Amino acid sequence: MRVTKISYPIVDLFAGPGGLGEGFSALHNGNAPSSFHSIVSIEHNEFAHKTLTLRHFFRLFGKGKAPKEYYEYISGEITKEELIAAHPEQWKKAEGSALCISLGPENHDAVQKIINARLGSTKKWALIGGPPCQAYSLVGRSRMSGSPEFEDDKRHFLYREYLKIIVDHKPPVFVMENVKGLLSASVKGEPVIQKILRDLTHPKSAVGKGDNGLAYRLYSLSEKGEFSMGADPASFLVKAEEYGIPQARHRIFIVGIRDDIKVAPEILRKRESPSVRAIIGGLPRLRSGVTKDEDSAERWQQIVRSASTTPWYRMSTGSDYAVSEIMEKYVSPTSRLPSQKFSKRYAMPETMTSWYGDDRLMTLTHHDARAHMRDDLYRYLFAACYAKTFGISPVLADFPTLLLPNHKNVKIGVSGKMFNDRFRVQLADKPSTTVTSHISKDGHYFIHYDPSQCRSLTVREAARLQTFPDNYFFEGPRTEQYHQVGNAVPAYLALKIAIIVRDVLERIKD
Template sequence: MNSTQVFRTIDLFAGPGGLAEGFTTAQGPAEFKIKLSVEMDPGAFSTLRLRSFFRNLEPPGRDDYFRFARGEISLEELRRKHSLAWEMAEAETAMLELGKPEDDVQLDRRLDELLKEGGDNFVVVGGPPCQAYSLAGRSRNAGIADYSPEKDRRHFLFREYIRILGKVRPRAFVMENVKGILSSSVSGRQIFQLIHGDLSNAAGPGSYCLYSLSPNPEKSGYLLRAEEHGVPQARHRVIILGLRRDVITNFDPNAIRLPKMGKQVTVKEAIGDLPVLRSGLSRGEDTFLRWKEAVAGAFLSAADAAQEHSCLQSKLRQHYKTILNSPMIERTSNTYGRTFPSEYAVELRDERLVCPPNHETRGHMPSDLARYAFCSTFAELIGHAPSARNFPEALAPDHQSWNSGKFADRFKVQVGGRPSSTVTSHISKDGHYFIHPDPTQCRSLTVREAARLQSFPDDYIFLGNRTSQYVQVGNAVPPLLARQIAGVLGILLSEDIGQVKAA
């Protein structure tokens, strides 16, 4: 095996940088150096650039980064003190909208500069926006008057990805998208078939061979289940590995299967060590005493409503007493707390932070607090989240579709003893689908907790307003999964290139 080789990596539709984080931290015979990350959303781009800046800081400069994380200095001051690292981050990132003519001109200029450097060591990663492909997105689109998929440009942004593959001709690419892409169609044509064909021919007829990384491709095809690979989340995504036909020989596809982890990581292992926080109150004065009164009342209301479930009712009243006697709890923390972290959490923590960033609760309506109390206590006692049929009538939301079956799990607690459900951008809306498993905290997950479920390290700081931060986390590729993909790809690309012949 050759010594370490460096592969210039281009990250398209980068979001906050989950793929880049995984690729740049992968261990093995290859190093993936991000040369350009492209993202159009201002919030995600600010996070992306900050992380690029972090990677370019020399170790002594990272002390100042942690001072910024602790709120001791501003971002502007951090940038001024380390202007060279910031300039490098500016060179590596671009806030551009692919498919927009004037932005494509700028992007092509940046790509031409990279191509002028010579060499045949490019890798492209990323995936087009997934809203039009996702099952939830298609359901929403179906309810929009005059919606026409043929006119929805999001269906065809994959062609921008393919256009850049044709221009750069990377040795390899990794394309990620939602599971819904497998069943999405436009004008009777399967989107996935279009994508598969265009990827295979991106740099000329038959120029790329496409492979699955799934441990069981005969059954799963191109689908990867993140919970099988150490991510504490049931996140199922289509991952396509493309290898340029002229640089593969005697290639055994079994060599690139991502091995399953022996044990799945649970929600409790992922977030159980984070500081205990109280929920906020979205209406009226938001003080601890008023919160205690509101949440205690919520547990009592939930207990009164759960008359048909004596054990559940007893547990709710027990929590009611705990809340009444609880010491001061804040909505944010200035320490990591004393809870011993799991092996998974240890890998994500950094004590130089003093406290985890982006770990602040949002406010909830009093009526929702009672539902949160019921859901989390139900899961604590029964072992799974309640559905609509488990809800007492007194706690049912005033929603015309509540009993239709379409919104049966609109209020869903993330059970501590198993991986979470898929963290999506919808977490930015209300948090009802992402209720914390600890009943006494009576709240939805924070940005940091969602980031933990996505395997982002705690020193990965999300910028923008909190709504944007939730969207960024929900749309990201888990860095832990990306790191494993990069590890396999690095071994493959570092083999003797002279032996290649595609199957």
């Protein structure tokens, strides 16, 4: 593979907090500058855009050269205003490349002018990103299926803005990402994926501007060869856990190469993925917080100890074990595990240390535990013990009756028909399940495997499973931080995709 020291521009649409752009920008040619640099990243969410701007600022200084004020800011030692005052020129540049714009007809002309100005006469560059996922997702469709407005939801068609930008700027290569649910979604009886593939192949026709010969060949990142219409679109599915990512995240990635360019991309190389324990096991241990009660280490210990006095603690679940035996074996309620916002006990993962690590990072951000109600503490405690004993996360039918939540769908869940995995433990010795934006609502699907911590995952733990480096800082309140992490493309997977895109650009004749 021939590699030059050129840094190629990227235009990143629907950028979120920047996971896809981070992977591209993290690709370096030895000691040379990054192989890619973001000239335009567009995101309309206020907090994700703030995160994106801060990361653009961080990257402007080059690998390993971010100023001390950056680390002081993310650790809470100085304000954003003080950070900007220390480096006003770099901050202005970051604001110029990370744009808070809602993509749509109302802003199309302005976006076109911005991209034209930034690209200039550049011929070798890449367009990356994908439209919002909610309307395509299986969960989104199940929630909205009863709504008469669902068929006309504009989120079905935001990919048309992506198409228009392809038509306007004719990128030599693009990467479009979306959710697995796209494969089974349909609008007015037509499979969404088939329409999108046709449109991406002939984008000018798709947006009603005729067909002047602009066309793209489409490729998968997991199967070799050009995609032909009529073939199974499931070939575009990338299972992240097959490529070294510590998470079973299944997403669609479509690579398009302009038809006049006679280059075909390689595919991702498979490798074993690290486990949840290998990635987050070394992080400082935390007790969960306590909500609707006094939140203190002493009160938390009292609640955990009180489990031994409850009926469900003493009863058998009907299996070949007793709850009390599990509790006594794995839980040490006398442990003092304080909940803390920052930790100077910075711990590296067992693997991928050069990817996650930063020797200049003295405080670990976003590693503070959520607060949980007493009854949920009991459920998390039981679920983590169960997973540690049997190597699987319990379903509702495995829970003692007295631990079942008072919820209208619980009976259905216990019967195994649906919602039976309402409480899901992330198993220590396997990759995690998909980190989704739902983690922003509650921690039931993201219970820590260690029973003695009795909590859901922190933002930093979720970010590590999404392969964000530890010096990546997420702006906004914690709910928004979770939301950003859950919606992002795993940054390390993006790095692997960037290698393939760089190779394509390198092989294009000038």
